[in-house]
Amino acid sequence: MNTVEKKRRLESLLPAVLIVIAAAGCARPSAYKAPVGKFRDASTVVIQSTKAYLNELNKVERDKYIYLQASKPDQIKIDEIEQVQVFSKDGIMARLNALDQLASYVDLLDQLANSNTPETIKTKASDLQTSLTNLSGQVKALTGEDDKQFKSVAGRVLPVIGDLLQAFAEQAIENALKKAIATGADPVNQLIQAIEQDATVAYERRRNGLSAARVILVDQYNREFEKGKGADPAKLKAYADAISAGEDRWEAFSTAQPTDGLEAMKRANQALVRFAALPKPNITDVTSFVNAMDSFANTANRVGRAVQELLGK
Amino acid sequence: MTRLDVIKMIGDVITDIDVARGSLLPDDPNRHQLDDLRILLDDRQRKLSKAAFDDTTQQFQDSAKKLQAVNDQIRGSIQQVNKIVTVLSNIKTFVDAVTSLMTAIGPFV
Numbered sequence: 001m002n003t004v005e006k007k008r009r010l011e012s013l014l015p016a017v018l019i020v021i022a023a024a025g026c027a028r029p030s031a032y033k034a035p036v037g038k039f040r041d042a043s044t045v046v047i048q049s050t051k052a053y054l055n056e057l058n059k060v061e062r063d064k065y066i067y068l069q070a071s072k073p074d075q076i077k078i079d080e081i082e083q084v085q086v087f088s089k090d091g092i093m094a095r096l097n098a099l100d101q102l103a104s105y106v107d108l109l110d111q112l113a114n115s116n117t118p119e120t121i122k123t124k125a126s127d128l129q130t131s132l133t134n135l136s137g138q139v140k141a142l143t144g145e146d147d148k149q150f151k152s153v154a155g156r157v158l159p160v161i162g163d164l165l166q167a168f169a170e171q172a173i174e175n176a177l178k179k180a181i182a183t184g185a186d187p188v189n190q191l192i193q194a195i196e197q198d199a200t201v202a203y204e205r206r207r208n209g210l211s212a213a214r215v216i217l218v219d220q221y222n223r224e225f226e227k228g229k230g231a232d233p234a235k236l237k238a239y240a241d242a243i244s245a246g247e248d249r250w251e252a253f254s255t256a257q258p259t260d261g262l263e264a265m266k267r268a269n270q271a272l273v274r275f276a277a278l279p280k281p282n283i284t285d286v287t288s289f290v291n292a293m294d295s296f297a298n299t300a301n302r303v304g305r306a307v308q309e310l311l312g313k
Numbered sequence: 314m315t316r317l318d319v320i321k322m323i324g325d326v327i328t329d330i331d332v333a334r335g336s337l338l339p340d341d342p343n344r345h346q347l348d349d350l351r352i353l354l355d356d357r358q359r360k361l362s363k364a365a366f367d368d369t370t371q372q373f374q375d376s377a378k379k380l381q382a383v384n385d386q387i388r389g390s391i392q393q394v395n396k397i398v399t400v401l402s403n404i405k406t407f408v409d410a411v412t413s414l415m416t417a418i419g420p421f422v
Binding site for chain 2 (some may be wrong): 087197200211
């Protein structure tokens with residue numbers, strides 16, 4: 001988004017926020033409406049991008065092995081395919097589930113800022129609480145060495161978020177939003193941090209795989225080229241096209257770091273907490289809050305676009 | 314330094330090695346040596362990716378510091394295939410430093 005568009009958006013959000021603040025003297029739920037909505041939308045993009053990485057992690061490892069063997073050429077063995085996987089299937093499922101619950105939590109925040117139907121909120125909070133209990137059970141059952149860190153963090157923070165949701169279901173909406181932001185921010189950020197570590201590993205292994213693929217594509221071309229006059233021009237052209245497409249992917253990849261989005265999500269979450277803690281936010285506070293959400297939205301959109309391009313979706 | 318910093322550092326060297334590999338013809342004998350070294354580093358990065366260990370211990374920090382020093386020394390030199398002897402020697406030094414680090418945290422990987 002350019003500066004003019006950014007300013008226009010800010011101007012469009014400010015009146016609604018300011019009217020509420022002026023009337024109430026403090027940030028009531030409706031003051032959060034637009035920025036929390038933006039937080040929800042951007043979080044959804046980041047969560048989906050991270051899920052795409054984690055989902056593909058084992059495929060990246062498998063493909064790297066398969067194409068490396070083919071390029072040598074060497075025998076492909078199923079037991080070797082299984083050995084190269086980084087996370088177990090259960091480990092990946094638990095992380096994807098945690099991301100889904102995070103998305104539901106952010107969605108609930110958005111509904112708290114927008115909804116006038118406490119019963120719906122209470123039902124959703126209760127449903128999410130049940131899902132979190134199931135997730136806790138799923139995480140507890142993980143046994144892999146690579147799951148230890150995620151298991152430790154998830155085991156610590158999921159009950160805290162669960163307790164918070166219990167409070168949601170029992171109190172008035174006005175208080176629930178502030179309480180949710182203030183109490184939930186830390187455990188939510190810890191959960192994001194744990195997933196971010198796994199996403200970094202996934203990104204690095206994917207970088208490794210894409211880098212190896214670049215060489216395989218160049219080798220394919222060079223093998224044909226080395227035939228000299230016997231080289232097939234059509235094959236040379238097809239291999240050159242494959243190199244070109246591979247280099248495009250490589251270029252797009254450098255901007256598709258899921259950790260950028262997760263870091264931005266943590267920062268936006270902290271901005272929510274800061275804003276929620278203000279008894280009487282002034283114009284500067286509101287501007288800073290809206291800017292923080294805009295900044296998060298920009299990063300989320302950049303990462304989301306790059307990941308989509310990378311995955312060809 | 315953290316486990317993730319080390320994983321990223323190894324990744325940077327691997328991508329440099331790939332640039333060197335891709336700049337040599339597939340049957341070049343030097344290329345085969347680069348291929349072998351890459352396989353070693355890839356295997357170590359994968360093991361570090363799977364491993365869970367305390368990266369705040371003095372043992373890990375000392376080994377990581379040594380690895381960082383080697384990395385600083387060889388940075389920018391690996392893609393220069395016109396100096397292939399130096400390239401291979403630098404990569405071997407880096408692989409040795411990674412192996413030392415993994416030996417230091419041995420029980421976990």
